[in-house]
Amino acid sequence: MRILLNIIWLIFGGLWLALGYFVAGVICCILIITIPFGIASFRIGVYALWPFGKTVVSKPTSGLGSLIGNVIWLVLCGIWLAIGHVVSAVAMAITIIGIPLAIANLKMVPISLMPLGKDIVDVGSTPSYPASYGS
Template sequence: MRVILNVVWLIFGGLWLALGYFLAGILCFILIVTIPFGFAAFRIGMYALWPFGQTVVEKPGPRPGALIGNVIWVVLCGIWLAIGHVVTAVAMAITIIGIPLAIANLKLIPVSLFPLGKEIVPTTQGGFA
């Protein structure tokens, strides 16, 4: 089921979403100072390519640099990314087939808001996670 959902996701928006995150990551690497944001953008892009069967968890330990970076990220682009994911999720949820895709889009909101200090790991549960 996950493979089918991932292929449908890839066709109906996941590929373009991931390409946008990869482009942002490349731009962050070019600007040198924003390299940590580039790594985060690539991590989110990989998650956006194949979201079913993966989840986001906090990295263990205190991360003061991640906290400061996340505050900067939210102010500059995180809020806009989150709004984009909500709007896209609403559009996908209009059809019954699009509801799992809308849920996957909503799963991307926390990591698009606060990407630093997060890790993408495979899920061990069944279903749409």
């Protein structure tokens, strides 16, 4: 079922959303100081291509740097990408088949607003962090 949903997602909106992330990533990488934002944007762009079967988890090691970076990201790119997700979700929710896709779109809004300090992992798996990180 995940493969079918991912294929429908890719055709009816995922490709365009991923392109938005990739454009934001290229712009951020051109401006040398924002390369970490570009890397985060590319990572989320791949997630936007094939989201079903993946989930977002917080990194236990994220701190003040991620917070400051997320505020800068929010102003530069996050608002526009989140608006793209909401508009796409509304368009997808018009049909009954599109409702799961609209829900997936709305679940991507928080990571589009605050991507730093997050990991994208397979559903059912947990990221392996060193034992000292949780202490």
